[in-house]
Every structure is written in C-alpha cells, then in structure tokens.
Amino acid sequence: MKTRFSIRKVIYALAAATLPALVSMPASAQAPDITRIVVGFAPGGVADALARVMADKIRTQVGGTVLVENKTGASARLAVQAVKAAPPNGKTILISSPSPISIFPLTYSKLGYDPDKDLIPVAHLAQVRLVASSGVGQPYKTMAEYVAWVKKNPGGQGVGLVTMGSPTHFGLLAMAKSIGVPLTPVPYKGTPPIITDLVGGSLPLSIDAIGAQMELYKAGKIRFLGVTGTERSPFFPEVPTLKEAGISGFEEASSWFAAFVPAGTPPATVSMLEKALIDATKDAQVRAKMATLAMEMTGYPGDTLRKMIQSERAHWKPIAEASGFKGD
Structure with a gap:
C-alpha cells in the first residue's frame, strides 16, 4: 500500500507541475x-x-x-x-x-x-480537355459526318453534358450556331449514365471530360470525334480539335x-x-x-x-x- 501511495503521489505531483505550463502554452502549440x-x-x-x-x-x-x-x-x-x-x-x-x-x-x-x-x-x-464522343454503332466517324447526319435527322439533335450553365453548355450553343442546327443540351447527373447511353446508341453525341472515357475509347467502345481547345491533346494526338474539324465554339471551353x-x-x-x-x-x-x-x-x-x-x-x-x- 505504501508503494502504491508513493507512485500515486508522484503522478499527482507531475500533473500539478505540468498543468500550468499547458495552460500557458500558446493556442498554436495546443491546436x-x-x-x-x-x-x-x-x-x-x-x-x-x-x-x-x-x-x-x-x-x-x-x-x-x-x-x-x-x-x-x-x-x-x-x-x-x-x-x-x-x-x-x-x-x-x-x-x-x-x-x-x-x-x-x-x-x-x-x-x-x-x-x-x-x-x-x-x-x-x-x-482537362472535353471531347465530343459517340458510340461506335453510329453511322458517323468524324465531326463533319456527324454534322451532315444531324442536319438530316432532327430527332438526333440531343447532346449529352453534365452541367447546365457551364462552358460546355455555352460552347454547345455556340457550336449549334456555327453549324446552323438547333442542338439540344441534355443534362445528365454524371459521366457514367452518359457513357451508358453513348454505348447503347440512344445518345447521338456527348461533350464531357476525356478522363472518365479514355479507357472505353482505347477499348474501341466509343469514338472521340474532336477535343476542345486550340491544340490537340498530348494524350490523344490522333484526335483533331473541334476547331480543326470545322466546329466553332469550343476554343475556350476546356475545363x-x-x-x-x-x-x-x-x-x-x-x-x-x-x-x-x-x-x-x-x-x-x-x-x-x-x-x-x-x-x-x-x-x-x-x-x-x-x-x-x-x-x-x-x-x-x-x-x-x-x-x-x-x-x-
């Protein structure tokens, strides 16, 4: 019992001696x-x-x-x-x-x-470049072919995107004006449902960030028709810019x-x-x-x-x- 009492006294004494120092420490040292x-x-x-x-x-x-x-x-x-x-x-x-x-x-x-x-x-x-994408089952393989197709198919004017009121949205409006077709922005809650509809063929075209689509592109599940910006993507140099493809409106639209x-x-x-x-x-x-x-x-x-x-x-x-x- 005497030993326990002595140890307890030492602990209390150390605590009592340390407490004032802790209280006086600046807030930056405590937090x-x-x-x-x-x-x-x-x-x-x-x-x-x-x-x-x-x-x-x-x-x-x-x-x-x-x-x-x-x-x-x-x-x-x-x-x-x-x-x-x-x-x-x-x-x-x-x-x-x-x-x-x-x-x-x-x-x-x-x-x-x-x-x-x-x-x-x-x-x-x-x-982060955006890219115009389509499913491989679509009858067009380039933006020029897409423009010719959409002019003949008014029911295919929907274009998938993630955010309304974004550079993607306003770039699409500028693109519609440049090709003379009233394209319709179709907002999605994210990239996965866009990809689902592209691969399934129900969405003719989408404009979204490259990153989430690159593996499907490499696997041949979707096509990249054109990237935003004024230069080609260093990751996909084979894909022309939309401007090169004759589409205006997306020079300033890269995220x-x-x-x-x-x-x-x-x-x-x-x-x-x-x-x-x-x-x-x-x-x-x-x-x-x-x-x-x-x-x-x-x-x-x-x-x-x-x-x-x-x-x-x-x-x-x-x-x-x-x-x-x-x-x-």
Missing part, C-alpha cells in the same frame, strides 16, 4: 496545424484526385497536416462560400473548376459570393482546376502557396498520376490565372446573355 484543401466535388472524381495529390506534395512546404475536404452541393457554390468565410491565414485553399468562378457570376443574380472580391487567385494547376484563398490572406502567404503549388505541378510523379486521368498540368501563377478568368468571362458573357439561361 494541430491543419491546412484544408476544399473541393466542391465528391470523392473519387478528377477534382478530388488532383486535390489529394496536391495535398501530399505541398505538405512539407506549408507544414503540419494537409487534409482534403469534399464540400459538395449547389454546383460547388457551397465550397466557394466556405472558403470565402474561412480565416484569411493560408490554412484554407479552394480548388475550383471554371464554372463557379468564371461563369456563375453571369448566370446567378444571387450567387452568395463575388469571386473577384472574396477570393485571391493563387495558381492555375491543370487543364481547368485552379487554387484560391480567401481575400485578405497576406501577400507573403499567397506567394508561399503559389510556389508550393506550382512546384507540385512540375513534379514528375504528379504529372504521371494525373496523366492517367488525361489531366494536363499547367502551373501558371496567380496573376496569369486572374487574367485568364477575366478573359473567359468576357468571352462567355454575350453567349450567356443571348441564351437567357439563369442559374437561380
């Missing part, structure tokens, strides 16, 4: 050092994959733990709003696609945020992912994150991993990203206004 990368998409998609690779690579530069938070809902607007409301200390980073930043200010009267005032562009990370932080974040912190993220996009392992999703790493600085956003918005503004589409 874990966590950086959050917020994405507005569910786990398992290309945005989530990119965020997790970035989180792993910037860990040593930013220090502490880097976590990915999937904040889905409202077409990724909830993610933007969450980052807007976060402390401007560099510990919350948004990775976004173009629509919430470049397009939604044109289509929502009550957006809940102003991307130009509430966010600071940090770095452009990657480009991308970029990083942002809340307004008010100190310039030195922004510069540190910019360097960390750009360095990550140049890493050979990162590029190899993202190549499996047909994601082209870019690594443009924040100032370049800001100019790209303004240019994109200016490009899509007259098309969005002419369409009359509203996201509200």
Whole structure:
C-alpha cells in the first residue's frame, strides 16, 4: 500500500507541475496545424484526385497536416462560400473548376459570393480537355459526318453534358450556331449514365471530360470525334480539335482546376502557396498520376490565372446573355 501511495503521489505531483505550463502554452502549440484543401466535388472524381495529390506534395512546404475536404452541393457554390468565410491565414485553399468562378457570376443574380472580391487567385494547376464522343454503332466517324447526319435527322439533335450553365453548355450553343442546327443540351447527373447511353446508341453525341472515357475509347467502345481547345491533346494526338474539324465554339471551353484563398490572406502567404503549388505541378510523379486521368498540368501563377478568368468571362458573357439561361 505504501508503494502504491508513493507512485500515486508522484503522478499527482507531475500533473500539478505540468498543468500550468499547458495552460500557458500558446493556442498554436495546443491546436494541430491543419491546412484544408476544399473541393466542391465528391470523392473519387478528377477534382478530388488532383486535390489529394496536391495535398501530399505541398505538405512539407506549408507544414503540419494537409487534409482534403469534399464540400459538395449547389454546383460547388457551397465550397466557394466556405472558403470565402474561412480565416484569411493560408490554412484554407479552394480548388475550383471554371464554372463557379468564371461563369456563375453571369448566370446567378444571387450567387452568395463575388469571386473577384472574396477570393485571391493563387495558381492555375491543370487543364482537362472535353471531347465530343459517340458510340461506335453510329453511322458517323468524324465531326463533319456527324454534322451532315444531324442536319438530316432532327430527332438526333440531343447532346449529352453534365452541367447546365457551364462552358460546355455555352460552347454547345455556340457550336449549334456555327453549324446552323438547333442542338439540344441534355443534362445528365454524371459521366457514367452518359457513357451508358453513348454505348447503347440512344445518345447521338456527348461533350464531357476525356478522363472518365479514355479507357472505353482505347477499348474501341466509343469514338472521340474532336477535343476542345486550340491544340490537340498530348494524350490523344490522333484526335483533331473541334476547331480543326470545322466546329466553332469550343476554343475556350476546356475545363481547368485552379487554387484560391480567401481575400485578405497576406501577400507573403499567397506567394508561399503559389510556389508550393506550382512546384507540385512540375513534379514528375504528379504529372504521371494525373496523366492517367488525361489531366494536363499547367502551373501558371496567380496573376496569369486572374487574367485568364477575366478573359473567359468576357468571352462567355454575350453567349450567356443571348441564351437567357439563369442559374437561380
């Protein structure tokens, strides 16, 4: 009993001596050092994959733990709003696609945020090409043949896409105008049902990201008729751009992912994150991993990203206004 009493006394004495020191420790020493990368998409998609690779690579530069938070809902607007409301200390980073930043200010009267005032562009990370796809059972093998076919078949004017009010949507409207056919956007809840209808032959054409379709293309289950952008995809150089195929409207429609932080974040912190993220996009392992999703790493600085956003918005503004589409 005496031995137990002595040990207990020592434990109590150590606790009593340590407690004041713990209480006096600064909050930063008590709380874990966590950086959050917020994405507005569910786990398992290309945005989530990119965020997790970035989180792993910037860990040593930013220090502490880097976590990915999937904040889905409202077409990724909830993610933007969450980052807007976060402390401007560099510990919350948004990775976004173009629509919430470049397009939604044109289509929502009550957006809940102003991307130009509430966010600071940090770095452009990657480009993701869209591709016009069809099933192998369709009678056309090129975009020129598709245009000739759709002009003769008014019932085949539906084109599958994932998001209304997006560059894909407005690019399709521009394409319809360029070929003189009133194409109809057919919204889907995701890429898998689009692929099902393409392979089954009930959907004549779709325009969606390459990544989720590339294995089916390689297996000969679907055809790639043309990619977006002004240059051919480095992953599929045999596929012409839509512009090369005589289709206007998709030069500015390739998707991308970029990083942002809340307004008010100190310039030195922004510069540190910019360097960390750009360095990550140049890493050979990162590029190899993202190549499996047909994601082209870019690594443009924040100032370049800001100019790209303004240019994109200016490009899509007259098309969005002419369409009359509203996201509200």
